[in-house]
Amino acid sequence: MELRKGLEDIAIKETEITYIDGVLGRLYYRGYSIYDLAEFSNFEETAYLIWFGKLPNKKELQEIKEALAEEREIPEYITEFIKNVRKDANPMDVLRTAVSMLGIEDRSNEELWKKAVKLTAKIPTIISYFDRVRKGLDIVHPDPSLSHAENFLYMMRGEKPNPIDSRTMDVAMILHMDHEMNASTFACLVVASTLSDLYSAITAGISALKGPLHGGANAEALKQFMEIGSKDKVEEYILKKLESGQRIMGFGHRIYKAYDPRAKILKEYARNLAKEKGKMELFEIAEKVDEIGCKILGKKNIYPNVDFYAGLVFYFLGFDPDLFPTVFASSRIVGWTAHVMEYLKDNKLIRPKAIYKGEIGRKYINIENRE
Numbered sequence: 001m002e003l004r005k006g007l008e009d010i011a012i013k014e015t016e017i018t019y020i021d022g023v024l025g026r027l028y029y030r031g032y033s034i035y036d037l038a039e040f041s042n043f044e045e046t047a048y049l050i051w052f053g054k055l056p057n058k059k060e061l062q063e064i065k066e067a068l069a070e071e072r073e074i075p076e077y078i079t080e081f082i083k084n085v086r087k088d089a090n091p092m093d094v095l096r097t098a099v100s101m102l103g104i105e106d107r108s109n110e111e112l113w114k115k116a117v118k119l120t121a122k123i124p125t126i127i128s129y130f131d132r133v134r135k136g137l138d139i140v141h142p143d144p145s146l147s148h149a150e151n152f153l154y155m156m157r158g159e160k161p162n163p164i165d166s167r168t169m170d171v172a173m174i175l176h177m178d179h180e181m182n183a184s185t186f187a188c189l190v191v192a193s194t195l196s197d198l199y200s201a202i203t204a205g206i207s208a209l210k211g212p213l214h215g216g217a218n219a220e221a222l223k224q225f226m227e228i229g230s231k232d233k234v235e236e237y238i239l240k241k242l243e244s245g246q247r248i249m250g251f252g253h254r255i256y257k258a259y260d261p262r263a264k265i266l267k268e269y270a271r272n273l274a275k276e277k278g279k280m281e282l283f284e285i286a287e288k289v290d291e292i293g294c295k296i297l298g299k300k301n302i303y304p305n306v307d308f309y310a311g312l313v314f315y316f317l318g319f320d321p322d323l324f325p326t327v328f329a330s331s332r333i334v335g336w337t338a339h340v341m342e343y344l345k346d347n348k349l350i351r352p353k354a355i356y357k358g359e360i361g362r363k364y365i366n367i368e369n370r371e
């Protein structure tokens, strides 16, 4: 039996959702280039595309917008849990538990896509309620007249965001929506393949995304730019890091051997936000890390990944770094649920094997006689 550590290069299903060309640095959702979706689409339309496989017509878009807006509020018992949970809780633990609680109450047999809409609509509410409660602020209820991305920022801040912030949030959410068979999506499928319920599958996905090797690199990248402190210290910082065998955070990817297209798009949004918020120096540090990092690591086909500029974008939009993985989850929920629905159309229990390396036929010794 062949051992493939980390299941590297093993396909576990065929998909029509997302295609990544890691060599040319291209990404497609349902055949549409990520560049076109980031330029022309919005959260609701791209979510529809990922779930149903086609761009919605006007009526379908209106319906999905309304369905998402109607489902934003969370049940009182979850708001109570958020108010009572310790204020220093990891936001991903709060999100995971709240999603799990939603699953306890939802016993309906409604179609999976309706449950997917419910989860997608409610996740920003859970995140923003927890953030406001832990800061001693009143919660801000969702406003159904706002778009998904606008409403998320509105609930976080307590005031309506300006068009630049709303559009940036929309685009950042589109870019994080799906990425083929990553660790958290696979975790969802393992659970779903046992014919467990969607909430349990998503709880597993959130658990996997929490890990620093998956959903935490954006905060690490931001921390690195803050640590460097000024543009003229970038080169020295990078050389020191690499000489001591450490990694540049936000660089490198298992699939991309070229510049991640999501990073290319986010870079320009980060630049604009930096200008708007008067944080140009932090952006310029990142840009310099990008430039020098590419010169050195580009020789090994290591380039910036999505997390490189995502941390900056989320930070400029006002999210605390410990919230970044939850913002990631608020977007990836669309991909998780789409992959579960696709997998269940031709379900096969996921049950890999392990190669046994231990002894066989050992003699059982009574506890009194053991050393």
Ligand SMILES: CC(C)(COP(=O)(O)OP(=O)(O)OC[C@H]1O[C@@H](n2cnc3c(N)ncnc32)[C@H](O)[C@@H]1OP(=O)(O)O)[C@@H](O)C(=O)NCCC(=O)NCCS
Pocket: 213, 217, 246, 247, 248, 249, 250, 251, 252, 253, 254, 255, 297, 300, 302, 305, 306, 307
């Ligand atoms: C993402 C990541 C885990 C992918 O790694 P991978 O495909 O498993 O590749 P490996 O970890 O085996 O690295 C391959 C080589 O590239 C180097 N490398 C990879 N990423 C690097 C980075 N960010 N900085 C410096 N060197 C890096 C490794 O040191 C290794 O070099 P070697 O062959 O000389 O030993 C890795 O690039 C990384 O740790 N990046 C930083 C964290 C990050 O940004 N994660 C977010 C991913 S979206």
